[in-house]
Amino acid sequence: MSDNGTRLKPTINAAHDNVGPEQGKLINGATTDDMAPTRQGKAEANSMVYIHARHIDGHWVLMDSVTADATGNWSYQSYDRSPWKGLTQFQVSDSAIRDVNAPTFLLEINVDPPKVDHGLVWNFDDGTLQGWFTAGVYKKYNQLSTTYWKGADGSHVLGTMTDYVEGRDYSGDVVYRYIEVEAGKTYEFGFDGYSLNQGWAVPVIGIEIDGKKVIAPSALTSSWQHKSGIYVATETKVVKVAVTNATANGYGNDFLLDNLGIKPVNVTPVDKQRLDWNFNDGTLQGWMAAGL
Secondary structure, three states: OOOOOOOOOOEEEEEEEOOOOOOEEEOOOEEEOOOOOEEEEEOOOOOEEEEEEEEOOOOOEEEEEEEOOOOOEEEEEOOOOOOOOEEEEEEEEOOOOOOOOOOOEEEEEOOOOOEOOOOEEEOOOOOOOOOOEEOHHHHHOOOOEOOOOEOOOOOEOEEEOOOOOOOOOOOEEEEEEEEEEOOOOEEEEEEEEEEOOOOOOOOEEEEEEOOEEEEEEEEOOOOOEEEEEEEEOOOOEEEEEEEEEOOOOOOOOOEEEEEEEEEEEOOOOOOOOOOOOOOOOOOOOOOOOOOO
């Protein structure tokens, strides 16, 4: 019972990623590669909790029910993995009839890497990670948000306000995702970055593909900057794209990111024969005599 004697309505407070390299707590709006994340919450002790779900543009269905323990905690993991990919909302109720006023808990369940055959841009305008995964210490200590800060156009951006804790290292991956690239194709990667605190530990942000630098880490400033770099795929495969931070110190290491983009680049092949000046024909072949 609550303090005023009324029956506690069940709530869903968090979820938990149980698979892959980056496991741990998932907050409302998080992205996960776990097709069956554990959902967790509070309810009346020993009461039944009913879990409802729907795709973001679909109809609500009753997934299952569980019993809260003697302290009012409950958890649930679905093993029917196939239906719940993409943006999925969850609600809980104390009966099989869904409470339309219950808060929703949103997860983006994403396991299929996109093939980059056209330009892709992730702008976080909808307040979600849009398929990106929070990495390392940023995930462990819940240090990223897509709803707290706004960009120059007033829309949501991805941001972090790091905590200064002695010994905590913020260098390494910030967010990551997987994409499919095609052998022989050239891709341009880019992002917009902004430093929230000048004069402290400046964030030094770049992008890596499978651990190799594509956009060399560089310091952000207190005005929005666009950074870009080129990647040439040597084989057709799925690669890991990671936004990285080279600054370890959490004292002022605060930044915003927007418009993470990837696009194929049309490159005109070089005609090596036309650029091989051997003067065999007895002419300058386009070269100009200089000076005297």
